[in-house]
Amino acid sequence: MIRYLTAGESHGEALIGIVEGMPAHIPLAPADINEHLARRWLGYGRGGRSKIENDKVHIYSGIRFEKTLGSPIAMRIDNGAYKKDKAGWPQKMAIEGDGEGVEPVTLPRPGHADLAGMQKYNFDDMRPVIDRSSARETAMRVACCSVARALLRRLGIEVGSHVTRIGEVGWDGPDAWYDRVELLIEGDGSARAVYEQADDSATRMLDDAMTERCIEHIEEAKANRDSLGGTYEVIATGVPPGLGSYVHWDRRLDGRLAQAICSIQAQKAAEIGDGVRSAGRPGSKVHDPILPGEGDEYPRRTNRAGGLEGGTTNGMPIVVRGYMKPIPTLIKPLDSVDTATGEAQPTRYERSDITSVPAASTVAEATVAWTLAEALLEKYGGDTFDDLKAHIEHDRAARGQ
Numbered sequence: 218m219i220r221y222l223t224a225g226e227s228h229g230e231a232l233i234g235i236v237e238g239m240p241a242h243i244p245l246a247p248a249d250i251n252e253h254l255a256r257r258w259l260g261y262g263r264g265g266r267s268k269i270e271n272d273k274v275h276i277y278s279g280i281r282f283e284k285t286l287g288s289p290i291a292m293r294i295d296n297g298a299y300k301k302d303k304a305g306w307p308q309k310m311a312i313e314g315d316g317e318g319v320e321p322v323t324l325p326r327p328g329h330a331d332l333a334g335m336q337k338y339n340f341d342d343m344r345p346v347i348d349r350s351s352a353r354e355t356a357m358r359v360a361c362c363s364v365a366r367a368l369l370r371r372l373g374i375e376v377g378s379h380v381t382r383i384g385e386v387g388w389d390g391p392d393a394w395y396d397r398v399e400l401l402i403e404g405d406g407s408a409r410a411v412y413e414q415a416d417d418s419a420t421r422m423l424d425d426a427m428t429e430r431c432i433e434h435i436e437e438a439k440a441n442r443d444s445l446g447g448t449y450e451v452i453a454t455g456v457p458p459g460l461g462s463y464v465h466w467d468r469r470l471d472g473r474l475a476q477a478i479c480s481i482q483a484q485k486a487a488e489i490g491d492g493v494r495s496a497g498r499p500g501s502k503v504h505d506p507i508l509p510g511e512g513d514e515y516p517r518r519t520n521r522a523g524g525l526e527g528g529t530t531n532g533m534p535i536v537v538r539g540y541m542k543p544i545p546t547l548i549k550p551l552d553s554v555d556t557a558t559g560e561a562q563p564t565r566y567e568r569s570d571i572t573s574v575p576a577a578s579t580v581a582e583a584t585v586a587w588t589l590a591e592a593l594l595e596k597y598g599g600d601t602f603d604d605l606k607a608h609i610e611h612d613r614a615a616r617g618q
C-alpha cells in the first residue's frame with residue numbers, strides 16, 4: 218500500500234508532505250519533482266501569486282544518493298507569499314499568541330469553501346478555511362505524486378494532459394478524441410509527448426489557433442471582471458492490462474480515477490473515455506471493436522472506453538477528462554452576507570486567478586499517476602524496484618508478450 222499526506226496553509230510558512238510505501242531503489246532526484254512543480258505554474262490567466270512563488274522541493278528523508286530507500290519520503294515547499302506579501306502573514310498565521318489585533322475575515326465568497334468551512338468547524342473567522350481549502354495545497358500534492366510518476370516512467374508508463382476548453386472556447390472533439398490527439402502530437406505518441414507539446418502552448422492546448430482564441434477569451438473575461446472554468450484530458454500510455462478489478466466496488470479503477478480528479482479543488486466532474494457522449498449514442502457507435510493481436514494483446518479500432526472496461530485496464534491508453542468550474546473569487550462582486558453582522562454585503566476582491574484550467578490539468582496528471590501507481594503496486598507488489606519490474610516482466614511473458 219502506498220499513501221501520502223499533505224499539510225500546510227496557503228499563507229503559512231510552508232507546505233509539508235510525506236510519501237509512504239514506495240519500493241526501494243527507484244531513481245529519484247529533486248529535479249524530477251521540481252520539473253512538475255514548475256509545470257503547475259504554466260498557463261495564461263493566473264493571478265498575482267504566480268509572480269511570487271518559485272516552488273522547489275526540499276527533501277528531508279527517504280532518499281539517498283538519488284534513490285528511494287523504502288522509508289517515508291518527507292518534503293517541504295516554502296510559501297514565498299509568507300514573507301514576500303505585504304499582508305503580514307507571519308502575524309496573521311502565527312502559531313503562538315491569541316491573535317489579538319488580527320481582523321477576522323467574515324465575508325464568504327459564493328463557490329469557495331468559506332461558508333461551508335465556517336459552518337463545519339464553527340469558526341467566526343474564515344481565514345483558516347481560506348488557507349487550507351486553497352489549491353495552494355496542490356503544489357505539495359504534485360510533489361508527492363511526482364514520486365509515483367518517477368516510478369511509472371522507469372516502467373515505460375507515461376501520464377500527460379492537454380486542455381480542451383476554457384470557458385466558451387473549446388474542442389468539441391470528434392467521436393474518439395484520443396485518435397485526434399494522436400494526429401495532433403509529434404514524437405513517439407506517448408503521453409509524455411502530449412504533455413511536452415501542450416506545455417509549449419500558453420493555455421496547454423494542442424491547437425495553436427485555439428490557444429490564440431482562448432487568450433482573447435481570458436482577456437475578455439478579465440475585462441468583464443469575471444472568471445472561467447474549462448475541461449482537459451489526462452492520458453496514460455504504456456499501462457498494462459489488468460490493473461483495478463470488476464470484483465468489488467472499491468477496486469474499480471474507473472471510480473478511483475474519478476475520485477483522483479474530483480479530489481482536486483474546483484473539479485466538478487470526471488469522465489472516463491467518451492463517457493458523457495456515450496450516454497446518448499447506440500452501443501454500435503460506442504463499444505470498441507476487438508482486433509487480433511499478439512499473445513493476449515488485443516488492439517482496439519477505437520478507444521472510446523478510455524482504456525477501462527469493468528473497472529479494469531484493457532491495455533489501451535487511459536483517457537480521463539476533468540471538468541473545472543470557474544474560479545470563485547471574481548473581480549465583479551457577488552451577493553453575500555457578512556457573517557459577523559448578518560447584513561447583506563457584496564464580496565470584496567483582493568487577487569485571484571481568472572482561470573486555472575492549465576494548472577488544474579497538470580495537477581490531474583499527478584493524481585492520475587498516483588492512482589495508477591497504487592493499482593500497479595497492488596497487482597505486482599515488491600519491496601524493491603527490481604522486484605516490481607521482475608513481477609511485471611514475468612506477467613508479460615506469461616501472457617505471451
Ligand SMILES: Cc1cc2nc3c(=O)[nH]c(=O)nc-3n(C[C@H](O)[C@H](O)[C@H](O)COP(=O)(O)O)c2cc1C
Nearest residue numbers: 329330350351352482483545546569570573576577
Ligand atoms: C490550480 C487551482 C488554482 C485555483 N486558484 C484559485 C484562485 O486564484 N481563486 C479562487 O477563488 N479559487 C481558486 N481555485 C479554486 C478553489 O480552490 C476552489 O474553488 C475552492 O477550494 C472550493 O472548492 P470546490 O470548488 O471544490 O468547492 C483554484 C483551483 C485550482 C485547482
Ligand SMILES: C=C(O[C@@H]1CC(C(=O)O)=C[C@@H](OP(=O)(O)O)[C@H]1O)C(=O)O
Nearest residue numbers: 266267350351352353356482568569570
Ligand atoms: C497559491 C496557489 O494558488 C492559489 C489558489 C487559490 C485558491 O483559493 O484556491 C487562491 C490564490 O491564492 P492567493 O489568494 O494567495 O492569491 C491562488 O494563487 C498555487 O496554485 O500555488
